Amino acid sequence: MFTINHLFITLKANIGQDEDFDAAQKKAEKLGAKKVFIEDLRSEFVQEFIWPAVQANAVYEDRYLLGTSIARPCIARRQVQIARQERAQYVSHGATGKGNDQVRFELTCYALYPQVQIIAPWRIPEFYSRFRGRKDLMEYAEKHGIPVPVTPKAPWSMDANLMHISYESGILENPKNHAPSDLYQMTKNPEDSPSEPDVLEIDFAKGVPVRVTHVKEGTSKDTPLELFCYLNEIGGKHGVGRIDIVENRFIGMKSRGIYETPGGTVLLHAHLDIETFTMDREVRKIKQSLGIKFSELIYNGFWYSPECEFVRHCIDKSQENVEGRVQLSVFKGQVYILGRESPKSLYNEELVSMDVQGDYDPCDASGFIKINAVRLREHNRLQGATQKKL
């Protein structure tokens, strides 16, 4: 039989989820925790985890903005800091044995505290055989005086933080089932959202937002946490950032997830825009592939790994000139870029103009095309394939 160590410390990380932290504190004390840590990690979550994801345009499998994935190393890092400081030799978490989060938590722990031992109850046969469902857990809690929510839980699982809320499992496991319309908590249903857009200006420096201004209202936010919360508010009000996807977990199975990422989605659009405006084409291409790699590393739990540190450094380097202002409109679930300007712009209005020649000789293009065609003409000639193709 599995027994809980009687000397334990609890950590509740505040990364922006809607939760009663006082109740959490009391519950932990009641259960006999030696120490109880309630930690507000919101600012470091924004600056050290969300910002690098923004710089990278981090998207997993073309769609998922990694809201849960980037939160895990933030929480686990704090957990490990406390474990070291309190000379704890074991850390534990409640992630299931089929998911990605167990990997993300534990790789962070091993990377930062290689000697640590990890207790993952949902992978201990004695535990998961004993508690086969919600009912078993409820009975156990009642019997042992562990306070639990009395309202029936929604028929799905949820993970919330500043960046997003994810919904999965339960009735969502059938990938054909539509998500119920009352599922979303961060974003308004676009059918019910305002019938007028909000227009924002976002200022970037080094690839990171430094100020958001509501054009009409003239208000602005410029600390990372406030700024990001404000984007969540505006994005959420207009129903921005809802997706329903099937994704590939690191452990090899496909899962279905529904996500809402209002502020992150606004920033993705804005950052993509200012980045292309200020970054050389070929740098962008290389950086794009580093961003895809970065996203995959984050998803798989390798935030604290030599390769992720390396990639993060390279991406950060690429952002040196990603600076300027993007104007955009948020409306009915969508973000529309309206215009952009930058002191570091590589856009040259005169050079590109159809009306002005600028420092450009059209004749050069003939040579450019002819030389690019050398290889194609050779291929044609030598394969003798012309007839077949036409």
Place this chain on the structure above:
Amino acid sequence: MFTINHLFITLKANIGQDEDFDAAQKKAEKLGAKKVFIEDLRSEFVQEFIWPAVQANAVYEDRYLLGTSIARPCIARRQVQIARQERAQYVSHGATGKGNDQVRFELTCYALYPQVQIIAPWRIPEFYSRFRGRKDLMEYAEKHGIPVPVTPKAPWSMDANLMHISYESGILENPKNHAPSDLYQMTKNPEDSPSEPDVLEIDFAKGVPVRVTHVKEGTSKDTPLELFCYLNEIGGKHGVGRIDIVENRFIGMKSRGIYETPGGTVLLHAHLDIETFTMDREVRKIKQSLGIKFSELIYNGFWYSPECEFVRHCIDKSQENVEGRVQLSVFKGQVYILGRESPKSLYNEELVSMDVQGDYDPCDASGFIKINAVRLREHNRLQGATQKKL
């Protein structure tokens, strides 16, 4: 002085743009064309150009769906076929000397007809020095009896086909200027679009749509051209697929373009969904990078190149099992995936379920994580960097 060859043949390709082809025929005849070809290329444009782009999730620089880029090789191929058939040694086009289209047209010509000579007036100094603006051209046309539109042209340049309409130049050259709200022709302004979504089912086989059904109305389309036009209609009605971007041209400058791609945008969402549902994770990763390469090749004009043929073949191979049905909702400029099903799905509801164990032992995850951590723990131990990191 530049003189026009008096023996010339004209080609007007119908690739879905809104144009008076009879008038074009008459104009060409009036100008003395030896032969006039008005060719309906819409079906081949959909099947041979748009479909491969759909299979590839082709997007240039994360945003542009390549509507103009894929049309160019389709037109140029026909032009070259006619040139060969009519024993013409020269081909000509009206693309400017600063753009991508000159490259796309000409690389196609050289690839398929290596001996051809190309006349590009906008790169001939005598021509572009003589005609410095719209006014010069108008006067010339009037003087020589060449019919031209009398209504004043919009203060920007436009390119239209089945896939999209692009807008650039003129007042849009200032990247800070907002696009006027009356600019768009294929899509309704989301502010004025219907307040109820349309729900569609799209069936795919081998990565290509084979049927679209309007769930409520029960109507469906299943030939490529009709199907695609129907998606344009529904997407357009709901204002789907508008973007305003700065992009990097092949010839090295940045340009600002505004695009509307209603049907293509709906298909991109639907294909991404069914693809992830039926394709192995690691195949997907390799295919994703091939898709990015493919997009770049198309953008740069290399549709007819050995590498593009190779990549197209590989992508096509990857689509063998991309089959199934996606249900989605189109509303206010956005496409929402609602659910999906497939006989070729790699999604395993039992395996992923939080409630059922399936053929999966959670204990295996412990070993998986520990082995993945070997490298990370080594890195930590050997760099002695633990303290610094925490």
Place this chain on the structure above:
Amino acid sequence: MFTINHLFITLKANIGQDEDFDAAQKKAEKLGAKKVFIEDLRSEFVQEFIWPAVQANAVYEDRYLLGTSIARPCIARRQVQIARQERAQYVSHGATGKGNDQVRFELTCYALYPQVQIIAPWRIPEFYSRFRGRKDLMEYAEKHGIPVPVTPKAPWSMDANLMHISYESGILENPKNHAPSDLYQMTKNPEDSPSEPDVLEIDFAKGVPVRVTHVKEGTSKDTPLELFCYLNEIGGKHGVGRIDIVENRFIGMKSRGIYETPGGTVLLHAHLDIETFTMDREVRKIKQSLGIKFSELIYNGFWYSPECEFVRHCIDKSQENVEGRVQLSVFKGQVYILGRESPKSLYNEELVSMDVQGDYDPCDASGFIKINAVRLREHNRLQGATQKKL
């Protein structure tokens, strides 16, 4: 305590190693095997495993030619075929718990026979605690009448097949220690190898060697197995293909290995040469990255995986025109390409000639360069970085 199932079947795969297969048969019978399979897999090893590696220029981490890695799926496939045919529910192998081979064997088994159970004694605590070294095993064998070699084993571990012999462990575990000069068995020490080169001609079709001719002697080989053995003979005679490397195992640790791959090394040089001669530059670039991916997949044990099948297909497609003859010299540990010819060559002597103009206008290069410089000049101008750089 660990017990051996009394009903067991043995497989000894002949993949070219120097071994007494009769003795192996007798030993298996003596131990009570229900059935004994001695299978000559050499031809299929060459054609189905070595040839694709040749097409791919498969090299792991820039140096290792994957001689062991490609043999594992070949053996495991046969093992699984026999297991299915004989309705065995368990398969077993003797690979250690720290190496790559356990992964390669088992992933192949799971991929081809998902229901199979695998017994890996070196990962069973009762087994590896019981047998802590060679001495324990020897005593056990003696006690139970299991025939074992009496000559003292070399102080390292060895794996041999047609493609290569690898040496690792024991005294080689210290990465600073030099390999003893008497270690190598397939290749002669270059210090003692002939003082005259052998010159060979290798003919390729579809990226695979179809004939090897010894130019001076006029002899030739043209069946895959004979051809490859002959290249081993010539390569071995001249000491070709010895490397001493540290590599990264899939399970996360670095290991030191010494390899000799005579025939494979000759083929790598020859294939690289004929491939570049007949393959378009841009196709080559894409294929190169697929080859690196392929090598990594093979090394990690994913030969039988959807992604490896996909990559193999793509690489095979790229080899359609890789045809022609390479002349090379083998001498003192090195392979020197001397010349090449091909009916499918994309080399155009007239086009490239310094003495003849061919179908090429040097003026085009000016435009090509100027257009390529557009981006660079913009970068300079806009960064105002000129002074700093110079």
Place this chain on the structure above:
Amino acid sequence: MFTINHLFITLKANIGQDEDFDAAQKKAEKLGAKKVFIEDLRSEFVQEFIWPAVQANAVYEDRYLLGTSIARPCIARRQVQIARQERAQYVSHGATGKGNDQVRFELTCYALYPQVQIIAPWRIPEFYSRFRGRKDLMEYAEKHGIPVPVTPKAPWSMDANLMHISYESGILENPKNHAPSDLYQMTKNPEDSPSEPDVLEIDFAKGVPVRVTHVKEGTSKDTPLELFCYLNEIGGKHGVGRIDIVENRFIGMKSRGIYETPGGTVLLHAHLDIETFTMDREVRKIKQSLGIKFSELIYNGFWYSPECEFVRHCIDKSQENVEGRVQLSVFKGQVYILGRESPKSLYNEELVSMDVQGDYDPCDASGFIKINAVRLREHNRLQGATQKKL
């Protein structure tokens, strides 16, 4: 008719080629140069160009070590510095119109001095029509008193610097022709090279060699230029670094080149070894692809480009821990790694040992393999492909 500007400045860059610089000075003066610059760029060539190539393991198309490619930006940079300093508005070079060097020179010029005008006589029709071969040039030189070498030139073209000598054109243009044995100037024919190896130790720091020691003789070199020259001497003495390849030029044609790169080849082997020893596996993978990109950029002339600067920065970052000592033997055209050691090694002898368990539980590997197999088993089950495969 083409006329030479009478006010001209000459630059002769010493990048290690064997040349009479005094004669060059006199010749330039005799021809009336306003100023004559003879610049010793050898040290900066080694440190700023060869070293980054070593860090990157820079190899173009799997074989070419880029000896000419990296010299061009070094020379052109100096040329541009002088042009700016002397307020010259034009620069000129003698590269042909079909080669890569024109691109490399000119892209460097445009990148560093965007306003410069370039005169490339071999692309000016009046020039190349007037001088159709060597004979025309000789006659012209004689007539105008321009001193030229009297000894008949070899029937091929040559480019020499510290890094390598390349040979191409003339009788080498037929790709089937063997290179004459007396062609090579930097390396001894391996058939005539010493029958005893030289054993060297190379110390690296940050991915760059900082000391070379001849083990037997006890001598060592530790300044970049001396060190590199010494490696050339030892490599050359043993005939190391000869290759005969067909490569793909940037302008689209294939060319045949013969190269000898003695010191560079020794360093490539040594650096590959120490790098894998000290660099994390996954960092290495990302860095490998950056190195391939870097090589391509160098080859194509983009040393001074935003993307090359970015890649160089990233590669440099990856080299932080690439430190340690490699022992190797140089013999008969080949480099053999004998052993390596490093204070930054990620190799863990205890962890990898077959004889010691270390901090590693073999049971973890079972879980690792099972989880990696999840995807493969799913693929098998769902494709129902088992029978077909076996």
